[in-house]
Amino acid sequence: MPSRAEAADMPADGAIEAPERLRRRASRLLSQMSVRSDRLITDGLARVDARKWHYAVLASLQEYGPGSQATLSRNTGIYRSDMVGVLNELAERGDVERTPDPGDRRRNVITITEQGRRHLRRLDDVLDDLHEELLAPLLPEERDQFVGMLRRLLDHHTQRTPPAP
Amino acid sequence: MPSRAEAADMPADGAIEAPERLRRRASRLLSQMSVRSDRLITDGLARVDARKWHYAVLASLQEYGPGSQATLSRNTGIYRSDMVGVLNELAERGDVERTPDPGDRRRNVITITEQGRRHLRRLDDVLDDLHEELLAPLLPEERDQFVGMLRRLLDHHTQRTPPAP
């Protein structure tokens, strides 16, 4: 795995100066920033042998209590098909337990373990640090505004268009 | 290609309610919002048979004048290897011209055509509308703040760590 900094022959990373037209477009800024953010988080979590989906699942379990994989999927935005693998990893580490639901034999009930809770706390700390780095250029008050706006945007674009009757 | 709204069996799209822990994390909001934004823009541009990279390239040419593919790559953040295809498409449509640089026979000089300029203006309009939709929940003043913050974040995370001497 070649270190990112020494790839002799790389292009645009130190983007010289993008056209003003592009620097004005929220969509572009969002997507570029998302790439960097993702890299920061993914790398940071990798250092403690975790992945972002682990955090999402553990956080959801902690907040809503045990649930089926489908519920978990809806709460985290991770697809059912991908959830399987994530839960395999978490179960293997002993962070969650997967047991068949006696009341509905289609379902599994996923429960967070004590160790899972510890890991969640740990990940929260790691993520706090990473976000400190991520949002470094913004004042504390601006960070709140930023998060608030993102939240409103996301909510707005997450509303389900109800199927016509 | 099944329409997005009728896929019988889809998961998390209308995310019921994500854990507060997740809704607080800028990284997650960014990445989710980036996905939606990307979809909005990609679909919107597809309706006029364009792709976002086209806009980036045309904007760069308009602002900085003709340039080599490498320069274009640096200005837009599109990798050299991907630039080839983008320019093929643009050349095919007659939006740019690719001619060998007489002064440096390694290079091609890419020039925007009159038609390219027209298309750029058209795309600018389309993008204006799409961004209106994208940023709908924000007041005009908030939009500026939002873009400003994104810009600062991106600049901060784009600074090149100079290789140790």
Place this chain on the structure above:
DNA sequence: TAGCTTCGTTCGTGGCACAAACGTTAGTCA
């Protein structure tokens, strides 16, 4: 009973950022 939906799971797809390698051409400096 028959016909729907939901669940967990497997497998597959398309798009994207990114990288390796190669032939070609320029610039550099002994």
Place this chain on the structure above:
DNA sequence: TGACTAACGTTTGTGCCACGAACGAAGCTA
């Protein structure tokens, strides 16, 4: 002049991710 290094355009390939199709099993409704 010749050898070395670096930039250019191009082809090909990789890994990751969001997403979808399909299926057997199980529950729900009439």
